[in-house]
Amino acid sequence: MPELPEVETVKKGLLHLVQHKRIAEVIVRWPKIVEVPTVDEFCQNLIGEQIENIQRRGKFLLFKLTHFDLISHLRMEGKYEYFPEEELVQVDKHTHVIFKFTDGSQLHYNDVRKFGRMILVEKDQGPLYKGIQKLGPEPTSDEFDLANFASNLQKSTSFIKPLLLNQKVVAGLGNIYTDEALWFAKIHPQQPASTLTHSQIEDLREAIIEVLGRAVKAGGTTIRSYKNALGEAGAFQLDLMVYGKTDEPCPRCGTPIAKIQVGQRGTHLCPYCQKIRGQDS
Missing domain, CATH: 3.20.190.10 (MutM-like, N-terminal)
Structure with missing residues (x-):
């Protein structure tokens, strides 16, 4: 998509x-x-x-x-x-x-x-x-307010990945960039949103803004059929860290990237860098 x-x-x-x-x-x-x-x-x-x-x-x-x-x-x-x-x-x-x-x-x-x-x-x-x-804010520094983001996460009973995909917390995220942002923030996709620490929420917000901003500059990601209106493929697939990298070494620690199902979506993560943690971790 x-x-x-x-x-x-x-x-x-x-x-x-x-x-x-x-x-x-x-x-x-x-x-x-x-x-x-x-x-x-x-x-x-x-x-x-x-x-x-x-x-x-x-x-x-x-x-x-x-x-x-x-x-x-x-x-x-x-x-x-x-x-x-x-x-x-x-x-x-x-x-x-x-x-x-x-x-x-x-x-x-x-x-x-x-x-x-x-x-x-x-x-x-x-x-x-x-x-x-129904859309949440655009993922930019000006519009993506940290306090509101934290409030939405803390009152949710959902895992963090499905919550980010529903467009109500922040607009524009899909499977690819959610996996990438969670990897950068070192958060497991099945971490309950309400258990994230303030530091983790800050890191996640910055990761979302950074990943989407770089992907826009690269013209998006071409995995299968995507081409822009000029008939050109995107280039951000060259910068992906975890999405589509099953069994390849994590760029941060070398652990093989795993693929699991989260909310019926194929999900890529590093089992070492992205462990499910308690609220006080």
Whole structure:
């Protein structure tokens, strides 16, 4: 699943490619991609709209149009492909939404698993969408408040990894970067969140900010199918410490990296560096 760094990179690529373009036609080939409104209204309302800006909130993309906000969630394997000229267009079986622009270029939404969703709402109403309103703060030094983070962890009965994945405590984390941040903070993924010490919570907050920031700079992580809007793979997989490194030596202590299941998610950790500890450890 594209996580915050991948979605941020897609946003930057789309701004470079389609900002200020005007929509001439929209074709929806898989109706379930459009959550709201009806497919006919979706296609009709978008005709003549100009893409004024593109923003990101958590893992959501917000296309700021002339009269509407178009919300896009890529889910597991959604991606955008840009074609600068009509004669270069390639429509494959996994292309589900086609945006044709007045200058002859096209933007295609491609999704092998068909899990992605698009929602069209009135202008500036995107941030009020239910999925976006539930999001926690962005993982930046300015927005990711330590006191609130500590409070949310201390009142939770969950293991720390599932809690970080639910998007309500901090936005944008997925399987890859949660494993990486927990390794940097030396916290076991099954550590009960409420038992973390203040020092551990501080370290975890800093690790989340640092890991996601570096991943954004690297253009995200390419594990399977991810490419940005320019068709480029990310590079952060070269800097991963534990994710996907089963049986390889821990970069910190040399212990083989283990893979376990936590909340039905494959989870990578160092058994030596990341031991489950009590509150007073």
